[in-house]
Amino acid sequence: MSDRVLYLEPCAFAGFPLDPADHLRTDETWIAERLADDNSLFVVFHNQKPLMDVSDKKLPMPGFLDCSQIPEEALATAVFMGLLDKHAVFAVELGNCISEEEATGDTAKFIDLRNVAIQLLHEEFSPLPALLGKAKSLLDWHTRHGFCAVCGVATEIGNAGYLRQCPSCKAQHFPRTDPVVIMLVYKDDKMLVGRSPGWPAGNYSALAGFVEPGETLEEACRREVKEETGIEIGKVDYIKSQPWPFPSSLMIGLFAEAKTEEIILDKKEVEEARWINRAQAKMLLLTGGTDDMRLAPYSIAIARHLIEQWVAQRD
Incomplete structure (x- = not known):
């Protein structure tokens, strides 16, 4: 760092x-x-x-x-x-x-x-x-939502770009943002990092997933971590959030305390996951990592904020 x-x-x-x-x-x-x-x-x-x-x-x-x-x-x-x-x-x-x-x-x-x-x-x-x-998020929304989701008729732009109105059934459609929980999972002096299939070799980051209908943020966090790694989560704390315009999400950054340590991967979601201790994480951040492991190498990602904050807590 x-x-x-x-x-x-x-x-x-x-x-x-x-x-x-x-x-x-x-x-x-x-x-x-x-x-x-x-x-x-x-x-x-x-x-x-x-x-x-x-x-x-x-x-x-x-x-x-x-x-x-x-x-x-x-x-x-x-x-x-x-x-x-x-x-x-x-x-x-x-x-x-x-x-x-x-x-x-x-x-x-x-x-x-x-x-x-x-x-x-x-x-x-x-x-x-x-x-x-x-x-970018607003323009992309207009590109994707040119037709009414109720009756299928072409919609018209309104409210200077913050509305699409259906001229047939009169339904109004507003820009949407998808909530995503992104969580730094930790237990004692270790944190859990994973890599998704298709990521550049050696890149690891915090776990993340979309919030489903009817879920609280805490429930979404516990479900996603359990589904992807088999880890049981207890306490969940909100840290900070980030608009993410690819195409239009709100990344909700959390610290999630693990109750278990055994990793059981869903390989479709997470290719690999590891526990690393705070000293290892700090060294990876200071040096930029190795070919085997780099932690959230892109500083524009909220994952990097979460990892750096957790590492600094006991410096």
Whole structure:
């Protein structure tokens, strides 16, 4: 670990930097005027990748455009993100309008959001991934929910992008976020880490799983750990949360105290799981790990926050 205390910072994709100004979303006249206003700013995506200004070789920055640079088709489905000072900020998806090559140049590129977040957050916390992450989640939701789940008719965008209305049965559909529990399982001075099938060799992290209907967070945590590793969980403590825009989840970080130690794997879910002690975990974090084991190597993941916090508890 460096001198940076990662777990004391907000997680990646947290810290939304704009005034959401949600009271303006239903003001259709104001929204229409801002969509045609040269002072408005547009965060642009192409197939879920944000347009980034790469003229500064140190860090990419969001490539804000104005309304004159946005195709009319994209303006019709723009999502209002909020206010930056007095500037209205919108997000648009260009994937159905123009090619990626047409929208880029020598100083602007569409870059995968994970890579953007890793670069922006490498040395210190930045709120910019939160803006890009929220925009990506909302635009992806519109792409996936173009038809009414009740009657199948094509829906229409409303509330500046925070609603889809069915013109036939009048059902209203709102953006959804999937809750996911992610838990650092520990017992005495050991913690449990696992790796999912398909992960890069040597990468280990905290266990995680989606919350099912009718579950509390504690129940979801106990069920997931039991299903994946056979470990029985007792006490569960909430630590922190993280918006995760891939495509749209809320990662709910927990510490979970194990009552048992025997590992019985569900190989479809977890390829391998191990107990490691606090000293081993600290050394892996300090050194970056080995080919055999690296702990949550991506600092943008809440798992890294959880592991570092647990390791630091008895330093």
